Amino acid sequence: MSTKLAVIIISLLVKLAISGDTSFIYNGFQSANLALDGIAEITSNGLLELTNGTKQQKGHAFYPNPVVFKTSSNSNFSSFSTSFVFAIRSEYPTLSGHGIAFVITPTRGLPFSLPSQYLGLFNETNNGNDTNRVFAVELDTIMSSEFGDINDNHAGIDINGLKSVKSEPAGYYSDGGFQNLSLISGYEMKVWVEYDGTKKQIDVTLAPINVEKPETPLLSLTRDLSPYLNSTMYVGFSSSTGSVLTSHYILGWSFRVNGKEQELVISKLPKLPRLGEKEEPKIFTIGLPMISVSLFFLVILTVLHVMKRKKKFAELVEDWELDYGPHRFKYKDLYFSTKGFREKELLGTGGFGRVYKGIMPISKLEVAVKRVSHESRQGMKEFVAEIVSIGRLRHRNLVPLLGYCRRKGELLLVYDYMPNGSLDKYLYNNPRVTLSWNQRFRIIKGVASALFYLHEEWDQVVIHRDIKASNVLLDAELNGRLGDFGLARLYDHGTDPQTTHVVGTLGYLAPEHTRTGRATTSSDVYAFGAFLLEVACGRRPIEQGENGGEILVDFVYCCWKRGDILEAKDVNLGADYRADEVELVLKLGLFCSHSDPVIRPKMRQVLHYLQRDMPMPDLSLLCLSSSGLTFGHREELDDFVPMSYPSTERDFSHASSVAESLLSGGR
Structure with a gap:
């Protein structure tokens, strides 16, 4: 062959x-x-x-x-x-x-x-x-x-x-x-x-x-x-x-x-190593002397590992915190729940914290963990007391604050996780998902109900101080839940709040708040007015335009004066909306934005207006004018530009103060 x-x-x-x-x-x-x-x-x-x-x-x-x-x-x-x-x-x-x-x-x-x-x-x-x-x-x-x-x-x-x-x-x-x-x-x-x-x-x-x-x-x-x-x-x-x-x-x-x-x-089939054990290292086959040496070094490494691990998960716990029991989370649990605060678990970065998604090791509860710097110890005891108090709030339109943890130079706040993120990402910058008017109106009524609960229905008065679309989170059914109580202030019914620092976000700050530093339920109503307008118009309260800052409340006011307030509505709504409801929300936004806090409605009234239990007053009878709206006073806007902390798209909580303001005795 x-x-x-x-x-x-x-x-x-x-x-x-x-x-x-x-x-x-x-x-x-x-x-x-x-x-x-x-x-x-x-x-x-x-x-x-x-x-x-x-x-x-x-x-x-x-x-x-x-x-x-x-x-x-x-x-x-x-x-x-x-x-x-x-x-x-x-x-x-x-x-x-x-x-x-x-x-x-x-x-x-x-x-x-x-x-x-x-x-x-x-x-x-x-x-x-x-x-x-x-x-x-x-x-x-x-x-x-x-x-x-x-x-x-x-x-x-x-x-x-x-x-x-x-x-x-x-x-x-x-x-x-x-x-x-x-x-x-x-x-x-x-x-x-x-x-x-x-x-x-x-x-x-x-x-x-x-x-x-x-x-x-x-x-x-x-x-x-x-x-x-x-x-x-x-x-x-x-x-x-x-x-x-x-x-x-x-x-x-x-x-x-x-x-x-x-x-x-x-x-x-071959057998796996028993759970908790690894396959026997091949080095052990070369003799007993090497096993002894390896074990010695293994003991040393184990001791060092335990010491390092103990230091890694060390927490700051003082005697006064022992009373708070279940509101205090272990740092180790939060660390593992967020996979070591890995970047892939990052939900957003705000003015004074980074927020991570976590799944608690035992309960499998999905949480959002905010890491806040607290280098300043001033007012810490009072601040944590308020955090624990806020943790007792229970309302279907509030994001539950589950508790906290303190470790070294940081404070960790633990919230219930909201799978659909913050409302603002559905309103601005050509959102991939546009909310229908029915969904927006349901969210508005939900947030109004939550604010009424905070102001009047709970044991103490709670002033939120940072109401805006980016602090409204959406649950799995797209229900609006007001979140981020990092700036909230509590006081007893019948007393006056004693805040002395201006905190919040420019565009939502009431004029009397910027002048006196004193936040009240009425200043929350003002912020809610700005929130109403941004949800109905799909625009931020202040937007940078060709001619400088464009003020949303001024724009809506001008549409109302021309007799066509619906001109201000979000163009993304198309034709699928109820004109009477949109008009109600826009007019209520102007009403809540009045520069005189005495004229603004209480949240109880706001809820009645939204539920049609009470007719809205005629805006023309409220002495509403360009000078009656905060941003008609342009000098106030100019004075406060350095105080602004603009929101970021990915921020879970979008808080906009710094840690010193947050933790100071003037909260």
Whole structure:
């Protein structure tokens, strides 16, 4: 036989070998011939360890031979089925690194991929590119907002990028309904991924290892994979870690093209290290002397770690705070709830604090944690007493202040989390979501009800001092809730408040407040008037224009004087609004903006006007004129420009004073 003929025969045999329906099964990987890269390795007892508890790393494991999914470029992508058992172990019970992905790629390995949120699959430049030709099923344990993740515990189907085509919270369907699963529980779970090339349907099913495959998949997507993937591909796994030490394991894997994969034999799968333990370090195999030395240094490091950890979570607690009991949060709980005050959990930055989203470790309650500097200790005891008092406020249109924590040079305020953020982002700068008039009117009435409660219905009088759209938060049903009580002042009914500092935001400050520094319920009414106008008009109280500062209340007043007050309404409302309600709100905004605090209505009256229980007075009978509105006096605006602290779009609370004003005895 000639050499040339032998080469041709061998080539034909190779093509024949890879063109068949690929099928394999690994009940453990002790003798498996896998292509590994990154930090992936096979342990001594046969576990495929994609990551090994190191930070910012990635690991890949691929079946070494290419798999033929299409016999020609014009044919359909073949059906396939696979199942595998995995487990994720983290150093913290409620935190994890990143997840695991079953992946089909055109090349063995992903050399330019990044760890952390990129899962070892893509990088900043190629994520989402059609040229990637990658299909993946991700089991993701971190919520990455840039990829539109639904939560920090989900399964998703990815095509060429990390923005899942479809995703669902981790769990499975049983006779008792949907059962939640925690991907970072540390326990073994089984995943089935199936693609029907005829129906063009992808099904992903998840369940605990001791549960039979559920009849209803967790994810089901109709999508033809033929346009996205090549004829010949590689199959395997990818995983990555972030800042939390995490190990990702695959215990067994079965795969088949054009048919049902073989069942994994659970009894043959390798055992995981017991929860709370890591696999025995290989260094221990070299002898007892080295074990003794290692243990000695381990004890020293443990002591140093404990001391460092104790210092890291040290709090400032004084005797007088012991009476406040449940209103005092542990710093350690707030630290872990916000994942170490990570930048990805940042909701916004305000005048004197940064606000983070958190999930409390035990209760799983979603909270917003504001970190406030309090280098000045003046008035701290009185201030915390007021914080605890405000924590007792209960009204459906208030954002609950749950409590506080003090540590070193900062104060942490804990609020209930509002999923839809602040109202201002739905009003200004061409918002992506425009609120209807019905939604706006419901929000206005809700905030009015909350202010009436603060001024008249609670045990003490509460002056909010910073009412504005950016301090109104929207819950899951888009109900308005007045939040941020960082500037609030309490006093007994029948007495006078003794504030001496001007705090608040320019555009919402009543004229008598700027002159005397004395905040009252009437100054809150003035701010509520500015709030009414900005919600109805979709504009800020003061906006920079070509001719300098444009004052919203002046603009609405001019429209009213011309006999067409509806001209001032938000153009984004279109034609879907009730003219009588919009007119009522605009006129009530002018009424509340009167420069004379005696003429302004009380919140009890405001609520009656909004509920149509009482007719609005005729504005022409209230001596309303340009000089009767605060910003008719331009010299006051000029005098107070240095005091302004403009809001920022991402600020959760948008408070606008500094810590010294906040914590001083003059609050």
